[in-house]
Amino acid sequence: MSNEDKTKPSLDTAKNLFGNLTSAALNLKETKPKVFYGAVGGVALLVLIAVFSGGESRPAVQQYNKQALAVGQTYSLKSPNSYDPNSTIRIVPAPGTLAAYDDTEEADRTGTCQHFPQGTKVKVLRLQDAFDTANSFAEVSIEGGECNGKTGWVLSIDLQ
Missing domain, CATH: 1.20.5 (Single alpha-helices involved in coiled-coils or other helix-helix interfaces)
Structure with a gap:
């Protein structure tokens, strides 16, 4: 057949x-x-x-790899949560107080030595654990510019 x-x-x-x-x-x-x-x-x-319902070409969520920070090393400020290259990173006087600040006032956004552009060089002075996560915050000293030597705290993920 x-x-x-x-x-x-x-x-x-x-x-x-x-x-x-x-x-x-x-x-x-x-x-x-x-x-x-x-x-x-x-x-x-x-x-x-x-x-x-399908076929959207949205970029995949980029996962941030937290790098091991070392006290005394110099890093650049970079926010992994922002796609805007002009966004700034706030330096605060105590670790974990980022949520306590209200930036609705113009003076809070434009005051000197509070917000720094991405790429600003900083030196890590010490690290702080929080919420069962090692080294969540870093105390940094600004390297260069009019705020040279100013110290404050940032999230560790903002250091690269």
Whole structure:
């Protein structure tokens, strides 16, 4: 038996199945039009959801690898949580007080030696553990600029 002979029965079966489904759908359309059009609408809705629900080309969330910091070493300030290269990083007087500051006042945002641009060189003076995480905060000294020697605390993830 050749391949053509083997595919002939399956082709006939497929044609019969398609014919049966078509006649059943037309019969349903004539006898119960609400059910028929509801099913057509449901299938169309599923197709629309499938078409519009995927394929977005959003960048994957970048995971930050926390590096081991060493006291006495010089690092650059860099916020891994910001895509804006012009964003600043705040230096605070005590570890863990970042959330206590309200930057709604203009003086809080423009005051000297509070916010530093990314890339500012700092030297780590000491490290502080918090929330069961080793070295969560770092006390740093600003290296260069008008705030040279000013000390304060930053999140350790802001040092690279």
